Amino acid sequence: MAASCAVTMLATGPSWALRRPEPRPAPRPAVDIVAPGTPGTGAPGTSTTPEVSTLPAVVAGPSDSDLEVIRIDPDPAAPGDTTTVHAFVANRGPDTTASSFTVVVTLPDGVTPEGPYFPEDCEVFQGGHRVRCVFGPGLPPLRTATALIPVRLAPDLPMGTLSGGWVAVRGADDRNERNNRQPFDIAVVETTGGS
Structure with missing residues (x-):
């Protein structure tokens, strides 16, 4: 059976994630990316703990164009x-x-x-x-x-x-x-x- 790839959004980042010096009103969500064949995919003999990316979710904004x-x-x-x-x-x-x-x-x-x-x-x-x-x-x-x-x-x-x-x-x-x-x-x- 082929391994699957799942993307989930976490409400908050892990406690060891890098933080900015100034507090923010609300934490940005992190993206939980589980790649095929990595722990957490449910493949036989693997762990069920997903590997979590600590990068903040990026939302595209307007560009500087004319x-x-x-x-x-x-x-x-x-x-x-x-x-x-x-x-x-x-x-x-x-x-x-x-x-x-x-x-x-x-x-x-x-x-x-x-x-x-x-x-x-x-x-x-x-x-x-x-x-x-x-x-x-x-x-x-x-x-x-x-x-x-x-x-x-x-x-x-x-x-x-x-x-x-x-x-x-x-x-x-x-x-x-x-x-x-x-x-x-x-x-x-x-x-x-x-x-």
Whole structure:
């Protein structure tokens, strides 16, 4: 029979554990780790006393990271055609993000989202005027994440520059909110011969 691995939480650490000089309001729990084949696993001929780790349980908190939206304008498109909004977010560091973060794309008037999106679980809300995408933790410093939001231009849009679009990011780890939002413009052009 294969040995099993059990993890249990103790209410207090053993009396011989290292202590800090200043008393704490409540002791941190220690993790009781019983490895396969070690005493306490219940294997024949072994002791039933588990080997206890004295390391305190670690709970991840927010990291020291700085999320920044980098402006990228979508490719030009003709009225009635599609283009893609690139919601481009960089982590300026110094830490890897320890929490998830949310990217919200606000679309200008005359533009509607049209999936599929990346990530595929992005959600359209506010009557199709905005798209929300959630990224998990783990974005390293000086690396980027991109949400891709295909959009369709209304067929009656005039030629020119369509403004009013925004990309914004928000996360628990972000220490600097001054660079969390950037606008984007869409150039509305005449239909090309290949369309």
